Amino acid sequence: MIKKILIANRGEIALRIIRTCKEMGIKTVAVFSTADKDSLHVRFADEAICIGPPPSSESYLNIPQIMAAVEITNADAVHPGFGFHAENDDFAELCHDYGVKFIGPTADMIRKMGDKITAKETMIKAGVPVVPGSKGLIKNIKQGKTIAKDIGYPIILKATAGGGGKGMRIVTEESEFENQWNMARQEAKAAFGNDGMYIEKFIEEPRHVEIQIAGDQYGNVVHLSERDCTIQRRHQKLVEEATSPAVDAALRKKMGIAAVKAGASIKYEGLGTVEFLLDKHGDFYFMEMNTRIQVEHPVTEELLNLDLVKEQILIAAGEKITGGDYYPQDNVHVMECRINAEDPGHEFRPSPGVITSFHSPKGHGIRVDTHAYAGYMIPPYYDSMIAKLITRAATREECITKMLRALDEFIVEGVKTTIPFHKKLLQDEVFRSGVYNTGFLDDYDLSDLREE
Amino acid sequence: MNFNEIMQLVKYLNKSELTEFKLRDGDFELQVRTRHFVKSKIVATPAAIPSAAAAPTITEPAPVAAAPTPAAPAPKEQETNNYIEIKSPMVGTFYRSPAPDKPPYVKVGDQVNQGDTVCIIEAMKLFNEIEAEVTGKIVKVLVEDASPVEYDQVLFLVDPS
Numbered sequence: 309m310i311k312k313i314l315i316a317n318r319g320e321i322a323l324r325i326i327r328t329c330k331e332m333g334i335k336t337v338a339v340f341s342t343a344d345k346d347s348l349h350v351r352f353a354d355e356a357i358c359i360g361p362p363p364s365s366e367s368y369l370n371i372p373q374i375m376a377a378v379e380i381t382n383a384d385a386v387h388p389g390f391g392f393h394a395e396n397d398d399f400a401e402l403c404h405d406y407g408v409k410f411i412g413p414t415a416d417m418i419r420k421m422g423d424k425i426t427a428k429e430t431m432i433k434a435g436v437p438v439v440p441g442s443k444g445l446i447k448n449i450k451q452g453k454t455i456a457k458d459i460g461y462p463i464i465l466k467a468t469a470g471g472g473g474k475g476m477r478i479v480t481e482e483s484e485f486e487n488q489w490n491m492a493r494q495e496a497k498a499a500f501g502n503d504g505m506y507i508e509k510f511i512e513e514p515r516h517v518e519i520q521i522a523g524d525q526y527g528n529v530v531h532l533s534e535r536d537c538t539i540q541r542r543h544q545k546l547v548e549e550a551t552s553p554a555v556d557a558a559l560r561k562k563m564g565i566a567a568v569k570a571g572a573s574i575k576y577e578g579l580g581t582v583e584f585l586l587d588k589h590g591d592f593y594f595m596e597m598n599t600r601i602q603v604e605h606p607v608t609e610e611l612l613n614l615d616l617v618k619e620q621i622l623i624a625a626g627e628k629i630t631g632g633d634y635y636p637q638d639n640v641h642v643m644e645c646r647i648n649a650e651d652p653g654h655e656f657r658p659s660p661g662v663i664t665s666f667h668s669p670k671g672h673g674i675r676v677d678t679h680a681y682a683g684y685m686i687p688p689y690y691d692s693m694i695a696k697l698i699t700r701a702a703t704r705e706e707c708i709t710k711m712l713r714a715l716d717e718f719i720v721e722g723v724k725t726t727i728p729f730h731k732k733l734l735q736d737e738v739f740r741s742g743v744y745n746t747g748f749l750d751d752y753d754l755s756d757l758r759e760e
Numbered sequence: 761m762n763f764n765e766i767m768q769l770v771k772y773l774n775k776s777e778l779t780e781f782k783l784r785d786g787d788f789e790l791q792v793r794t795r796h797f798v799k800s801k802i803v804a805t806p807a808a809i810p811s812a813a814a815a816p817t818i819t820e821p822a823p824v825a826a827a828p829t830p831a832a833p834a835p836k837e838q839e840t841n842n843y844i845e846i847k848s849p850m851v852g853t854f855y856r857s858p859a860p861d862k863p864p865y866v867k868v869g870d871q872v873n874q875g876d877t878v879c880i881i882e883a884m885k886l887f888n889e890i891e892a893e894v895t896g897k898i899v900k901v902l903v904e905d906a907s908p909v910e911y912d913q914v915l916f917l918v919d920p921s
Binding site: 367 | 850851852853883884908909910911912913
């Protein structure tokens with residue numbers, strides 16, 4: 309069994325990992341930059357090593373310093389958390405070569421899922437549904453129409469050299485094809501000097517639904533049901549929940565099977581997440597796979613009463629997965645709000661500084677994962693997440709009610725937070741209906757949150 | 761504020777009696793410490809500065825209110841304030857000598873010049889010679905030979921005077 313884990317991370321997730329280690333009787337080593345010397349993860353760990361100045365590149369991303377810290381503390385495993393080097397195949401390989409266990413997949417598994425094209429090909433081979441598309445560039449309008457018909461409208465024409473939304477045109481039916489084709493190519497030629505086009509199915513009103521999976525070192529892979537992360541702003545998740553309002557038992561099983569296929573295709577080891585786009589017809593398509601623990605892992609933990617960090621450590625220590633897939637019980641719903649030190653009334657701009665007063669909500673069905681405290685100085689060098697507020701109740705409505713009560717109780721002074729945004733969102737009729745897609749927050753009006 | 765405005769402000773501050781000035785306006789932040797700030801941190805050097813020109817600045821109000829000019833401040837106190845710390849730039853194992861059978865690079869009392877190697881910090885079998893960035897006399901060695909050290913850990917105290 310693993311005896312000492314060095315946590316190559318900071319903030320809330322580092323604290324999270326330390327807590328489980330304590331319960332498992334495993335010693336912990338925290339690494340920190342000089343900006344984090346008063347951080348809770350530093351105080352809670354058994355040992356703490358300062359590894360550099362504030363900038364991430366010189367501290368949390370500084371592999372030689374991290375490995376040196378492993379060396380002087382004799383840690384036998386490294387937990388990378390999420391972000392930083394959690395999905396850096398070189399770092400995983402280095403740990404392996406050095407003889408310290410990287411808590412997660414192998415470098416090879418990370419590589420396979422890290423490259424979008426390779427990942428997509430692997431999924432196709434494994435029989436996991438992917439966004440249908442042309443195999444390469446379209447030669448002419450006739451061929452384009454044939455392929456589009458095959459895939460099924462609506463489709464999206466995309467410029468191969470494209471970016472920033474240029475050279476993209478949605479085509480909803482065949483009669484529009486020629487016109488959109490010409491316009492897209494003209495735009496692409498003007499913007500990139502290359503009018504090569506390919507076709508992908510246009511996923512209408514997608515929801516982001518991901519499946520948590522776990523694989524051991526012996527080839528066993530199981531899934532732990534879904535999390536719905538459709539509430540996003542500029543591709544950043546703000547609210548996550550389980551079960552998904554758009555997923556029934558039958559769909560859950562189908563998606564679960566697909567996710568297990570995805571993991572099994574690379575003999576995945578550790579905890580990972582397979583992300584899908586779910587369209588309004590109930591069809592889902594592989595988007596990408598994250599080969600690490602995710603920020604929103606508490607949603608699954610509360611749904612299924614599991615400690616996912618513990619599972620990561622057990623898998624890394626060579627334990628076998630003995631059970632089957634994990635499905636939620638009836639009458640359980642979980643929701644998580646990410647509380648960031650940002651000003652929602654001003655484009656969510658970061659609001660670092662000293663938290664002068666801090667009171668987190670408590671009570672039945674409330675969980676708060678945070679590294680913040682009264683007097684804590686939020687450094688400007690890292691991400692702005694200061695807490696995750698998770699509620700658990702029998703129904704989605706009760707979850708929302710509980711979350712609103714908890715948000716009301718959550719006092720954070722000295723910095724701006726996204727608490728007002730969450731309060732507003734959770735009272736929104738559309739949100740409460742459960743019927744929305746990833747575009748929901750695109751034009752969301754937050755002007756009433758602006759304090760002058 | 762544009763560059764000219766900032767330069768004007770700095771000029772004005774230097775002429776004034778202010779030691780420190782902070783301005784914050786939305787995303788813009790400006791912090792200026794004048795030469796009076798440096799002087800205010802030293803408990804009492806007036807006795808050591810014979811020139812009359814320096815005298816007026818010392819009598820200016822400073823955060824360190826204390827006796828305007830104690831004639832002879834306890835030398836020890838003054839010296840502690842002046843020691844320079846040589847800190848570790850990396851994580852690793854601290855060695856005082858280039859090899860186990862060789863004498864240490866520096867001992868207490870030795871004179872060290874900027875650029876001199878003062879110790880080795882080893883990590884993953886790579887030996888890094890750590891150079892002094894200051895000149896002075898080694899007053900204290902704070903880490904035992906073959907001990908682990910972290911970033912910014914104080915290794916030596918140097919008296920620069």
